[in-house]
Amino acid sequence: MRLTLWTDYSFRTLIYVGSKGDDLSTIAAIAGSFEISKSHLMKVVNRLEQRGYLETVRGRAGGLRLKRSPAEINVGAVVRDTEEDLAIVGCLSQSNFCSIERCCVLKGVLHEATQAFLRVLDQYTLADLLRPRTKLLHSLGLEKGLAHRDG
Numbered sequence: 001m002r003l004t005l006w007t008d009y010s011f012r013t014l015i016y017v018g019s020k021g022d023d024l025s026t027i028a029a030i031a032g033s034f035e036i037s038k039s040h041l042m043k044v045v046n047r048l049e050q051r052g053y054l055e056t057v058r059g060r061a062g063g064l065r066l067k068r069s070p071a072e073i074n075v076g077a078v079v080r081d082t083e084e085d086l087a088i089v090g091c092l093s094q095s096n097f098c099s100i101e102r103c104c105v106l107k108g109v110l111h112e113a114t115q116a117f118l119r120v121l122d123q124y125t126l127a128d129l130l131r132p133r134t135k136l137l138h139s140l141g142l143e144k145g146l147a148h149r150d151g
Contacts, residue, residue: 004083004084005040009040019140019142027042053073054066074124088110
């Protein structure tokens with residue numbers, strides 16, 4: 001199974017914003033931190049806002065913050081909300097895709113594997129992804145501005 005860049009960028013955004021706690025983050029700062037396209041990230045942020053993961057604050061001193069606590073943001077749910085198609089082969093999303101579809105055991109095996117993958121992701125939240133807080137802050141170049149909250 002391979003997740004799209006859309007999902008990858010969604011998780012990077014949530015981790016960045018979650019690392020900052022209540023402090024606002026900007027799209028420019030997130031894009032710069034991960035060296036990704038600002039215009040692409042704007043689309044990702046828009047979808048995360050629509051799905052209720054992020055809150056945007058407008059205006060000169062505006063930015064982004066989590067709309068829910070990290071413990072309420074399930075990793076499996078984020079994958080389901082950001083991936084358009086989790087079918088790892090065509091027959092899982094289309095009928096009459098293959099001539100052996102009616103008797104193919106592989107289709108059931110791959111469906112079961114996809115469900116197992118999602119069940120594992122469902123066991124984790126954004127709070128789990130934020131656990132190495134000090135290392136995350138350092139890696140993101142945020143430790144100076146937030147060091148007083150880490151202790």
